[in-house]
Structure formats: structure tokens, C-alpha cells
Amino acid sequence: MKDEITRDDRVANLKGMGCSRKRVEDARFTQGKGNYVDDIKLDGMLFGDFVRSPYAHARIKNIDISAAMEVPGVLAVLTAKDLEPLGLHWMPTLAGDKQMVLADGKVLFQGQEVAFVVAEDRYAAADGIEAVEVDYEELPVIVDPFEALKSDVVLREDTVQDGKPVDGAHGPRKHHNHIFTWEAGDKEPTEEVIANAEVVAEETMYYHRTHPCPLETCGCVASMDKVNGKLTLWGTFQAPHAIRTVVSLISGIEEHNIRVISPDIGGGFGNKVGAYPGYVCSVVASIVTGKPVKWIEDRMDNLMTTAFARDYWMTGKISATKEGKITGLHCHVTADHGGFDACADPTKFPAGFMNICTGSYDIPTAFLEVDGVYTNKAPGGVSYRCSFRVTEAVYFIERMIEVLAIKLDMDAAELRRINFIKKEQFPYKAALGWEYDSGDYHTAWDKALKTVDYDGLRAEQAQRVEDFKAGKTRSLMGIGLSFFTEIVGAGPVKNCDILGLGMFDSCEIRIHPTGSAIARLGTISQGQGHATTFAQILASEIGLPADSITIEEGDTDTAPYGLGTYGSRSTPVAGAATAMAGRKIRAKAQMIAAYLLEVHDDDVEFDVDRFVVKGAPERFKTMKEIAFAAYNQAIPGIEPGLEAVSYYDPPNMTYPFGAYVCVMDIDVDTGVTDIRRFYALDDCGTRINPMIIEGQVHGGLTEALAVALGQEIAYDDMGNVKTGTLMDFFLPTAWEVPNYETDYTVTPSPHHPIGAKGVGESPHVGGVPCFSNAVQDAFRAFGNTHTNMPHDHWRIWKTANALGLHD
């Protein structure tokens, strides 16, 4: 039989790895047929909503629900007293702490959940909330973590026994409001290197509190079927399987009787990793009423209560030779965790992967110490588009590099270049413990600087400074640089678990007789396009067209167990599982092909979409033919069917990296910034779908722009949230966002089956310091060393004013 189409055609027909396949998700989303949690409607479904505390710290003297129970449409009002007999008035957090589900005697932050009103619809629930009478006695409020560590005020009574602080989940407490101390690296050697160094730069920086703020808030629908004893829980879960296990452990319902479904999710960015009181209350309310109960946050609930990010006070010392070779790095962090430690980090890492803070540089000696602290702010500490505090770490080192460059009176690009880990040093063991799998930083950096004509930009900037001093312009120019190394793909079960659940992931493939397939994974897309890209991986691995492969995620009754999607782990972990499962399919297909072609197994080889007889490519069986034979032909010694499953425990993290340059003009008199150019080079290893990679980069950079230039969760001294709506909480619109230039190099991960590293979070991680460095660089010529983010117009104006530029 002669081939009518070329081999290139056959490759193209698969729409496998490397092509910009259009997204299969888009048909439903563009036609208004997405199915998000608030779109779910069930017979007799009720709506639950919270009475929330107006105070940041108060004792609750009484809750009177009687008037609320008289409100038409209100069926029940739950308080901690109702949950206590079930042991559900507190719940475990992902960080080894515990959190009140409903206020148990006191509240610790504004917006805390006090009572849960269950009503026929959301209007009746709102009326019921108004009618609940809560008698509060105000207590002293602490919103500053440094003050918390000195204060006699005990925020959490469970931290004290016999007048002394008791040990927390991560060791001894230094104070009753102290949560943990976490260390990495070598303390004394680092201090010694810094004490004896030729040059030392020091800086204290505050990485402000912000919020992932996906456009869809958190929510769920709980439905307890009392006839069959089955609980179904739909929700905005980035980790549906973990939620099922946690629900089972805390409710006592056997895991096989719980079905958790993540439907379409309207963005996550870390907000939807944790377990929230709304989930627990909805489940209890469904059990109590016997009806399905829906809970959906409004935007203010979301910004005030579920999952803040960052809030790190970081103090650094970096030492170097006079020539600029870095010799040591010391970092101390005071981490404000709010009223409960609900950080979403792997259990052994209470400060996440902050110990990636040596960045892309060959720093021989380093030490990191993080102190977690309770305050009267909302709990959270999630990874907002980042892999467990990597954003904080990269911001820290990329600011320290700039501060050191100022101290050395050196060009910051050159300082980076002479300190990069060299290509031949990989795999590279960093001073704070990680083993970087691969990288080629110099190539990426040189490409970036050449593309933007870095020397030309610096000359232009110098001219601008001259013109400014001569009174010819009121605008300054900033050149923001950042070079980041991420650590993603958590992770190896040997050191990565959440609540004891190992962080592997999974893929299960079932090939249908006619040569199409369904694959299910333990992850869940929130916009990343998994249904498109995972099918591409499989298409290349098993030789069936991506268009013939359905990808399904998010239903714990059907999908294999996995730890979900966050920390850029889908491609590094589930993507690897997908490739490995595909290879199992291929191994069986090889035996079938050999049987059909009447040759030995070793005499056939895979070629795009078929197995061919070695040396006789005209003799072949396509994967489609093999699939049919697998089901319909009795083959001696081979079971019928063509299915495979892989649970992939990664041997290491992956380490994507990138080089970013931002060119910004700043109006000194208004503080208004104009991003003239943004160049982003990303190396995420093997590229599965360039179109989707580019989209991820655009989105991540825009979230970085937001955080660097204005987005924050701010509190006043009374613990009032000042940024509870989108009026005050900055989300950039099309008007504020520039066009980005994207570029890439490819350094495949040596341990990942297809060499991919993950990309969704890189642009956020690398983007924040790049935007911030651009602002700060504009003022370098006038004596600026460091100012804290967010660099909104008012703060930039203040910087200019403090430097005397308005005189």
C-alpha cells in the first residue's frame, strides 16, 4: 500500500506538540455555554450566605438568630454552637494550623464568618443576614506583625498554656503571636562571609499584601443525597481530589460516598486551592436541610476573606568583591499570616519555596530565616500565580541585585551576567538546598539585551537625565531588568506533600476501538487550556490526532487521583504522567502491531501515527488499525483492550527561567507611568503550544503589572479592609496594559519525559520585579535606592518629591 500523504502531512494531522492548536474549550465559552459553579441549578436548591464580622478583633458575647428565623424564606441559621457537636466549628488548614469555620467566641479579622444563613434564594438570605443580631465586645487590634511580636495581647488563645507559648505545627514559638521559624542554609558561615566582605549592600523591603482576585469568586454547591448516602460537592476547586479527601477526613463520610466536581473555573491564580468555611457550612446545611445548598462569594467577601497573597517583610544583606562577584546572601522575612495560618504550601515548607531566593546566581553561601506571625488580618498566604512564595523570593533577589549594583556603581545587567550560574554548572546545587535541573542563562540574557538594544537604551536614558536637569523635560526614563529562575512542578513525594497527601499526579487513557480516545487527569484547568494541550502531548506520544482525544478533569468519580493545578505543576507533573501513560499505550500497541505484521516485537518501530517494519516502511499498521485490533482480534498472550494509567512522582522540580526588560517613561509631576516597551524571553523547556504559552505570558505579565503598579489589600489601624471592591482594588483594564513582545529559548528539562517545565506563572514571577525595577531605575540617577511597591501614581509622586525633583 502506498502512502498518499507525506510524513509531514501525517505529523501536521496529529496537531501534536509544538503546534499552535486552537483551543477546544473556546466553542462553549464564546457562546455563553460555559458551566461555572454559579450556573448549577438543582431542584429545591437553597442559598447560604454569611453574617460577617465588622470588627477585626472582638469577643462575641451573644448571637441572636430569632428575628432572622422569622424572615420569609429563611430556613436555618448555623452558628459555631451548631457545628461544635459535629466537631466542625474549627477545621484544619493546609499549613498545619486550624481555622474557625464559624466564629467560636471571638473574631480575628474583619469579614470573618460568624453565622451561616440558609434561605430559599440569595435575596432572602441577604434579608436574613440583616436580621441576625450579634453582640460584639471590641478587643485591641494588631495589624502590624512587628507589633504583634511585642504585644501582650494574645490573638489566639490556643497558643498559650500556663502563661507560656506552646509549640506550633512547625516547632517552638518565640512569642504567643509567633507561628513558626523556618531556616535554610548556613547561618554562621554566611554571617562570617558578609562580615568580612569587600562590599555589602543592605535593604529592607515590604512585599505588600495583595489578592489573586480571579474574575469568578469562590463558591460551591453541596448536595447530600440521604437516600443513597452520597454527598456531591461542586465547587471552584483547584485541587478536587484533595478536597474530597479533606472533606472525608473532617466530616467522617467515607471517601467513596463523596463525589467532588470542579466544573468550569473562572480563573484561580491560587485563590481556589484552600478549603474555606463556605464549603464546610454548605455541606452541613445540606445535611441539615436535606436539600442542595449553594454558596457563592460576592467580590467583597472574596477580597476580604479568602486567600490573600504575599505580605512579606524582607531584610537582605548581599556581599560581593569589589569587582562584583557575589560571595554571600542573608535574608530574613517577617511573614504576616493573619488570624490563622492557612498558607497553601507543601507541609514541610511553611514559607513555601522562599529558599529559591539565591535566584539565577552562583552564590556560594546563603542563609534564610522566616518568622510567621499572627495578626488581625484575613488568613491565606496563597501562591498568587506563583509556585509557593517564589514570587517573593525572585522579587527579593532581583531587588538585592539592583541595590548591590548601585553600591558598586555598576551596570545591573553586567552584574547579573558575571554572577549567573554557568551552563556547564548544571545540574547546580544551590546554597539553600535546591538542585537546579538545567539552564542556559547567558544565552537568554544576551539575546534579550541585544534585541532591546540595551546599550542604546542606556544612552537614551542618560540623555534624558541630562535634559531633565537642563529643564528640557519633566519625564524620566526607567529601564527595568529582571532575570528569574522559578521552581515549579511540586513535587517529589519524598519531600512534597499537603496534609500528608503526596504531590504526584496522574493520567488515565482509554483508547476506543475506532481510534479515538479519552484521557482523564488529576489536574483541573482554570483557563490554561488543558483540554487542548494535554491532547497534543498524547497525540505526539500515541499517534492519534489531538482532535480525536477528549480530555476530562475535575470529577473525582471518574478522574484518577491527583493533587490539582497550581504552582505551575500541571505540565511538569500531570503532563509527565500523560506522556508516560501514552508510552504504556504505545508499548502494548507495538506488540499488537508486531503480531498483525507477523514480525518480532523488536522488528517494528513507531513512526508518527503508526508502527512500521524496520527497513520496510511500506509495511505498517496505523494506530487506528491497532486500536481496532486491540479490541476485536484475539491475539495470543495479549489481553483485549487498550488502556493505561500512570501515576507520576517527579524526581525533581523543574526550573523555568527568563529574561525580561521593561522600558518606562515616568511623569515626575504626576507620577503617571507609561510602559513604552516590554520584552519577555521565557525558557519553559519543550514548548507544547506556542499560542497558549504566549497567552499565558501576556496574562502573567498583566497580573505582574497590577501588583507592581497599584494592586494591594490595605488595612487601616482598626483592621478595616480599605480595598474591598474593584473601585479600590486595582485590576488593569485594556487601557492601562501595553502590548508585550514575547521571545524564547529552549532548554529542555533533562528529567521530564518530554522536557517541558511549565510556564503559567513565570511571567508573574519575573514580571513584578521587572516593572518595579523600571520605576526605581528611573530615579537611580537622583539617589533612589529602593522604594516599596505598589508604585501607584501617588507613591511615585512622593518618591520624586522626596528626592527634591519638584523643587
Next chain:
Amino acid sequence: MSNKMHIKMTVNGKEEEFLAEPRELLIYTLRERLNITGPHIGCDTSHCGACTVTLNGKSVKSCTMFVAQANGAEVTTIEGLGTPDDLNPLQAAFKEHHGLQCGFCTPGMITRASKLLEENPNPTEEEIRFGMAGNICRCTGYQNIVKSIQAAAAEMASAKEAAE
């Protein structure tokens, strides 16, 4: 709360008639009463535009309009813009140019863009960015949304030219 109002409105070409409390918001009417779940709720304060519909020829944030104010109105949502067999050029262009990711803002985004192109069939990039500034997207960074709208405008222009 029994002072219900008699409301009549046309939604995506279909006449609807019902009794509603005056405080009922239009987005609630669409989503809960009429099961039109394309428009979404993102912020409750008119900032994000996920709830955008076209009402009597204007783009409106349906999360901050009482249904009583929409009495007698003609409303178009994403569901009324195209059909699976006859997509609106914007629906096709958003897919072609990767103008969406999580999809939550998309119905409001496309509904707003359709109005924008009706008012200005050949907008500049600046006009698109300004005209879409009432619709927030958290995923795409807007670059591909702008591209999608430009492509749809070009497509509509050439279709119009072919028809003439």
C-alpha cells in the same frame, strides 16, 4: 416583600412576562429566572463587565440595574449574538486569536465588543482599548482580545463589501 411588579421584556428576541420584586437585579432575572447564564457576576459594582448585555441599543452592566428599570426593554445577551451554525464573527475571532482563557469574562467581553463594532466598524487599537475599558479580563492581558476584535472588524467589513 410582596409588592411585585409586572415586568415585560424581550430577551434575545423572545418575549418574557413575569412578576418581580422591584429590587430584583437584571442579572438575577437573566440568570436565575430565565436561565440565561452566559452573562456572569464578577464584582457586583459595575467595574468588571462580566455581566454586560445590550439593552435598548446600549451596553449595560446588568449587575447594577434593577429589572424594574428594564421593564419594556429589548435585551441581547451572548446567547443572542450567534448560533453554533452561524457564529458571530467575534465569537469565531476570539477562538482564532486566543482572545480568552478561563472564559468567565468572555460573554460580557464579546457582547460589549459587538456593540463597539456596531458603533465604530473600523476602530483603531486605541479606540478598541478605550471602548473595552469597562470589561476586565484577568487572564489574557488584553493583547489577544484587541487582536480578536480587530480581526472580527476586518471580517465584518469584507463580508459587508462582498454583500454590496
